[in-house]
Amino acid sequence: MNTETDIGMQTPLPSVLAFSNIALFLDFDGTLVSIASHPDAVTLPPRQRRLLSTLQTRLKGALAIISGRRLADMERLTAPLPLTLMGCHGAQWRDSDGTRHAERLESEATVHLGAALTEFSQRHPGTVFEDKTYAFALHYRQAPQYERACRDTMTRLWQAHRDAYQLTEGKCLLELRHHACHKGRAVQRLLDTPPFRLRTPMFIGDDRTDEDAFPVVNAHGGFSVRVGEAAQSQATYRLDSVEEVLSWLERQTRSMSR
Ligand SMILES: [Mg+2]
Structure with a gap:
């Protein structure tokens, strides 16, 4: 640090x-x-x-x-x-x-993250899931009422995949970024x-x-x-x-x- x-x-x-x-x-x-x-x-x-x-x-x-x-x-x-x-x-x-x-990416992790975030964004209209191959971004600019839900979900997913991904935060977005x-x-x-x-x-x-x-x-x-x-x-x-x-x-x- x-x-x-x-x-x-x-x-x-x-x-x-x-x-x-x-x-x-x-x-x-x-x-x-x-x-x-x-x-x-x-x-x-x-x-x-x-x-x-x-x-x-x-x-x-x-x-x-x-x-x-x-x-x-x-x-x-x-x-x-x-x-x-x-x-x-x-x-x-x-x-x-x-x-x-x-x-190289672990396909099991990418499939799990992609599926979980696609489902999340469908259940929370206005949130946007962006698959950037080595990073998964969840945007909530258009749906600030879901910020808490986005945070909870991304934190849970990060805990499941923290060996390969880090959780970072930007303006109205949370991102799981591969260590690479x-x-x-x-x-x-x-x-x-x-x-x-x-x-x-x-x-x-x-x-x-x-x-x-x-x-x-x-x-x-x-x-x-x-x-x-x-x-x-x-x-x-x-x-x-x-x-x-x-x-x-x-x-x-x-x-x-x-
Ligand atoms: Mg630049």
Whole structure:
């Protein structure tokens, strides 16, 4: 568990740093592209496409996008760039040569959770059950009167499957997330293999789930970068916005080409 002293406010990232030996890990939504009203409305604009392509070359392949989206979704958004991609917070991934991998799931648990939550949402109109393969989310935004019932059910299901799942909470939603969904584990997995190995890690992200990656990056003497206003976070550095992320990275690519 982290203590208060580990969690500080962030300082702005230096405008230029020795970038050629970085292993760069990027979150997607809210980091590389602005958050849209619906996740399906997001595309990868030409500016980001150019930047990722240049970074991939200059960093000799030590670039990965690590997102909560499904891997197939990330492949569709970034095609045809030959990037290392991780979906479902690292539970599924694709090497830059196109080889796909996925953490194994226990079908007994997934079938039980899927059936129980489908039945629950049918019996509690307005609640929404979302099967994200490695995570099961129960939303109650449209049915706040069922918050208690949602909590009781998700807690009961978590107790039955706590060896493989953790229970997390978001805005009007509860989520049972498989242990494989962990951006810190995802970063460590990549840092153990070429071309990421022996490089200094940098992780840039804006999400609560990115907090799992920051301590891993810090332990490797790397750069943990939170996107947004200064906040209680494990990140050491900060960039203000998506626009600042893009211009900061573009500046590094220019300095590397000199
Ligand atoms: Mg994000």
